[in-house]
Every structure is written in structure tokens, then in C-alpha cells.
Amino acid sequence: MTRPESRPAARNAGTPPTALSHIIGRSRFIVIVAVVAVMLVAVSLFLLGVVQAAQGVWGAWREVLSGNFQATTLTVEFLEIVSTMLKAVVFYIIGVGLYSLFIAPLNLTLSLGVETLSDLESKVVSVVIVILAVTFLEHFIRWEEPLETLQFGGALASVVFALVFFQRYSHKVKEEQQTHNPDAQARAQKELFEKDNEERVIRDDEIKPTRSGPTPD
Numbered sequence: 001m002t003r004p005e006s007r008p009a010a011r012n013a014g015t016p017p018t019a020l021s022h023i024i025g026r027s028r029f030i031v032i033v034a035v036v037a038v039m040l041v042a043v044s045l046f047l048l049g050v051v052q053a054a055q056g057v058w059g060a061w062r063e064v065l066s067g068n069f070q071a072t073t074l075t076v077e078f079l080e081i082v083s084t085m086l087k088a089v090v091f092y093i094i095g096v097g098l099y100s101l102f103i104a105p106l107n108l109t110l111s112l113g114v115e116t117l118s119d120l121e122s123k124v125v126s127v128v129i130v131i132l133a134v135t136f137l138e139h140f141i142r143w144e145e146p147l148e149t150l151q152f153g154g155a156l157a158s159v160v161f162a163l164v165f166f167q168r169y170s171h172k173v174k175e176e177q178q179t180h181n182p183d184a185q186a187r188a189q190k191e192l193f194e195k196d197n198e199e200r201v202i203r204d205d206e207i208k209p210t211r212s213g214p215t216p217d
Contacts, residue, residue: 028102031102031103035098038091038095039092039095042089045087045088046088046092052077052080052084056077056078056081059077060074072141076138079134080138082134083131083134083135086127086130086131086134090128090131093120093123093127096108096109096112096114101117118173119174121170122167125167128163129160129163132156132159135156136153139153
């Protein structure tokens, strides 16, 4: 004889959320402060990159017109511009991602593949890896101190390895969560952003039944 399945009682869907739940749910709007700050940093870096690009192009044409065709210095300067732009992209992705996750969902973040905080971390890590690669390329092109350049490359390789491992682990965790309950996040977002309901209702089909072994009569 087996015992009947025991399930925790779920909150009735018709029960109004508590005042504390409403306050905590509304506290997400404080993230707008971080969004504004991060977006200002992104805009500043983009403008800085534009200024650097204008100066770099002007300097390149001036060197060409003066008969200097050495490209090493110019290449390093242009790589620094790329690095600045990539840093701006990092802050932009963070700002847009935080807004979409906490304030209101955006099609932009969905098109970028940022649907969860884990996705946001993964995208930022990807851009950081590119920035590290560009930074090493700058040192490699200069090739002023070969031994130091190789040591620097080894250090960057260790960091990149750790970041890639973190990415793979985060992706694996996300897949496991989606396998367990693939629609839970979408339902929660719909309740929060469309129905303005901060408190979650745990449905019966989300609860795994617990079974116990046979017991004697």
C-alpha cells in the first residue's frame, strides 16, 4: 500500500497580493538609476571613440601626405579606438539588458539573445573576451618586449579560459532550468509586466509529486 501523493498548498490565483509583495515588486524600478548611469557611460565612451577615430583618421592622412607609410603606430591607434567602442558596447548591453529585465521587456534585447540575467552575463563576457584579444593584439603589433608580450598573452589566455568556462557552465544551468519548467519565466514576465502582478502563483503542475515507498498495512 502506498501513501497518497503529498503536494504543498498553492496560493489561490484569486487571492490579492500582499502589500509587502507589492512594495518589493515595485522596488525593481530603482534599477532605472543604474540604467541611466550605465547608458551615460556608454554614450560618453561612444563619443570618445568618435573623437579618437576622427583624430586617428586625420593623423593617418597627415602621415600619408608627408610620405610616412609606417602602419604600425596607426594600427595600434585604430585598435585602441576599437577597444573603446567595444567597452561602450559592454555598457550599452548592460544598460539595455537591465532595463529589459527589471523595467519593461524590449524586442531589442530579445533580438540580442538577452532574456535572462545569465544571458546578459554571457553577452558581456563575450565582448570582454574580444576586448582582451584586441588588447593583446595591440601589444603583439608593438612587439617592444617579446618576453613580456608572451607573459601578457599567457595571463590573458588564463583569464579567457576562465571566462569561457563560466559561459559554458551558465549555459548548462540555463538549459537545465528550461528543461525543468520551460514556460515559468515567460508566465512570470507576463504577470509582472502585462498584468502588473508582483506576487507569483505556484500552479499545481509546477510541483513535482513526492512518492514514498510501500508501507505495511
